[in-house]
Amino acid sequence: MQEKWQTLLVREALIDAVRLFFKSNSFHEVETPLLVECADPEPSIEPFSTSLIQASDSYRGYLTTSPEFSMKKLLARGSGNIFQICKSFRNAEPVSSRHNPEFTILEWYRVNANYKDIMADCENLFRFIAGYLEERELFVPIKCDLQSSWERISVSEAFQKYAGIDETTLHDQEKFKFRAVEKGYQVESQTTFQEVFDQILVNEIEPELGKSTPSILYDYLAPQAALAKKKSSDPRYAERFEFYINGIELGNAFSELTDSKEQLARFEAQNKVRHSEGRPEMKIDMDLVNSLDNLNQELGGIAVGVDRLVMLFSGIEDIRETLAFSARDVFSLDE
Amino acid sequence: MATIKAGSIRKGMYILFKNAPYLVTKTDFLSPGKGSALMRVKLKSVISSGTTDFSFKSNETVEEVDVSSMQMQYLYLDGDELVFMNSSTFEQLSVPIDLVGEQHKLLIEEQQIYVLMYDEKPIGVRLPDKMKLKVALAEDADGGNTVGQARKTVELETGLKILAPLFVRTGDTLIIDVATMSYISRG
Numbered sequence: 001m002q003e004k005w006q007t008l009l010v011r012e013a014l015i016d017a018v019r020l021f022f023k024s025n026s027f028h029e030v031e032t033p034l035l036v037e038c039a040d041p042e043p044s045i046e047p048f049s050t051s052l053i054q055a056s057d058s059y060r061g062y063l064t065t066s067p068e069f070s071m072k073k074l075l076a077r078g079s080g081n082i083f084q085i086c087k088s089f090r091n092a093e094p095v096s097s098r099h100n101p102e103f104t105i106l107e108w109y110r111v112n113a114n115y116k117d118i119m120a121d122c123e124n125l126f127r128f129i130a131g132y133l134e135e136r137e138l139f140v141p142i143k144c145d146l147q148s149s150w151e152r153i154s155v156s157e158a159f160q161k162y163a164g165i166d167e168t169t170l171h172d173q174e175k176f177k178f179r180a181v182e183k184g185y186q187v188e189s190q191t192t193f194q195e196v197f198d199q200i201l202v203n204e205i206e207p208e209l210g211k212s213t214p215s216i217l218y219d220y221l222a223p224q225a226a227l228a229k230k231k232s233s234d235p236r237y238a239e240r241f242e243f244y245i246n247g248i249e250l251g252n253a254f255s256e257l258t259d260s261k262e263q264l265a266r267f268e269a270q271n272k273v274r275h276s277e278g279r280p281e282m283k284i285d286m287d288l289v290n291s292l293d294n295l296n297q298e299l300g301g302i303a304v305g306v307d308r309l310v311m312l313f314s315g316i317e318d319i320r321e322t323l324a325f326s327a328r329d330v331f332s333l334d335e
Numbered sequence: 336m337a338t339i340k341a342g343s344i345r346k347g348m349y350i351l352f353k354n355a356p357y358l359v360t361k362t363d364f365l366s367p368g369k370g371s372a373l374m375r376v377k378l379k380s381v382i383s384s385g386t387t388d389f390s391f392k393s394n395e396t397v398e399e400v401d402v403s404s405m406q407m408q409y410l411y412l413d414g415d416e417l418v419f420m421n422s423s424t425f426e427q428l429s430v431p432i433d434l435v436g437e438q439h440k441l442l443i444e445e446q447q448i449y450v451l452m453y454d455e456k457p458i459g460v461r462l463p464d465k466m467k468l469k470v471a472l473a474e475d476a477d478g479g480n481t482v483g484q485a486r487k488t489v490e491l492e493t494g495l496k497i498l499a500p501l502f503v504r505t506g507d508t509l510i511i512d513v514a515t516m517s518y519i520s521r522g
Binding site: 044093094095096097098099184186188191192194195198199202203207 | 353363364365366371373375388389390391392395396
């Protein structure tokens with residue numbers, strides 16, 4: 001208990017630091033619903049479903065996998081810069097050293113900003129948290145240098161540098177899979193490009209990231225855009241970044257897509273994937289789609305895993321040790 | 336050999352990786368960014384005892400290998416090899432210390448131990464969770480004004496030194512936790 005309590009004290013102070021940082025940078029803190037009717041149709045994420053009972057009627061509902069949709073609706077209604085710290089829920093992912101089905105997420109959005117402004121926010125936030133914890137003698141020295149400017153490396157540079165895969169191959173799915181086979185990876189007819197991409201990223205690139213300074217891996221391939229805007233100077237890429245410290249991915253950011261037509265098309269495409277996999281399609285959040293039309297400025301946003309931040313700043317390698325009670329404590333799960 | 340999905344790899348299994356057998360010492364599920372499910376495993380080579388990390392796609396196929404075990408008598412330590420004998424055929428074989436680790440210091444001569452075999456070669460030993468060892472030397476010590484659990488160093492019959500409570504005497508039998516190589520109780 002002694003060690004766990006110490007980690008819970010780091011968690012408490014870290015969340016205080018995050019609030020202080022954003023409030024002193026003129027962000028408003030918001031609270032949005034965790035129980036919603038329209039879940040994110042993103043096929044790689046499975047929400048927890050439940051129902052809302054009203055007299056004799058029952059309505060299908062979901063726990064949010066991120067507060068993104070509601071926060072964007074507030075932005076479209078003119079909130080200005082906002083942040084939120086809340087619980088998010090993702091089902092069907094095996095509980096592991098980096099995943100708990102219920103987790104704490106930090107999201108922030110900046111108006112008249114893009115992903116480069118969010119990169120700067122990340123650097124400033126991390127230095128602020130480190131200083132705040134240090135003052136309270138809670139800071140565990142991190143191998144990574146947070147004070148120097150963070151490394152910025154694009155996805156195509158990283159594949160060239162660490163996996164020896166050039167940009168032409170990266171954009172040619174057949175050539176890319178062939179290169180993977182040469183490297184000794186198992187590629188079958190049903191293996192997708194994304195699976196091979198992720199496997200090479202995890203095996204060959206991630207271990208090299210965030211070693212001496214944190215690393216920002218930016219400009220993902222356009223099909224990996226999720227809710228990010230395509231790069232106007234080179235539409236083969238999307239303005240998305242993830243950042244890494246000690247090989248662990250801590251956050252995912254976008255220059256947010258604000259084009260309602262494209263957003264609707266992406267949701268429909270995601271529902272098609274769900275349908276082809278025999279999973280239920282999600283009701284599309286038309287309030288979100290229509291709200292985007294009112295967003296006339298550029299918008300930068302990010303989601304950061306707070307439990308992983310606690311891991312980082314307490315020098316812990318298992319997410320369960322950062323939680324008062326993990327899913328393994330509250331469910332009788334098989335090993 | 337049996338083919339399994341990487342998603343069902345579990346700690347303690349032996350699998351074929353790059354055509355060589357490895358013991359799985361840790362597994363972890365990953366879902367990087369958008370889409371794929373990966374299974375990260377920590378592997379220990381049964382040939383060189385080197386370790387490596389690799390992430391498989393959860394749905395790719397992996398060969399699980401059969402590792403058999405054979406009960407043998409531990410004879411003695413020869414340099415950096417442990418020598419065992421098959422009690423019925425009197426055949427002897429050597430297992431490099433590296434494959435057993437620090438726990439080799441718990442082996443008592445003439446003790447019956449399971450030796451793990453792959454491809455007719457020894458690749459390690461299977462030790463019980465707890466082992467009984469005699470104390471070869473325990474000096475008398477009094478706790479003085481120590482509060483709590485006072486400990487002293489005692490030497491076991493194999494030469495291994497561990498910390499034990501003050502009441503332990505030469506000739507006592509102790510129950511030792513094999514994983515941590517530490518005192519559990521008097522046996």
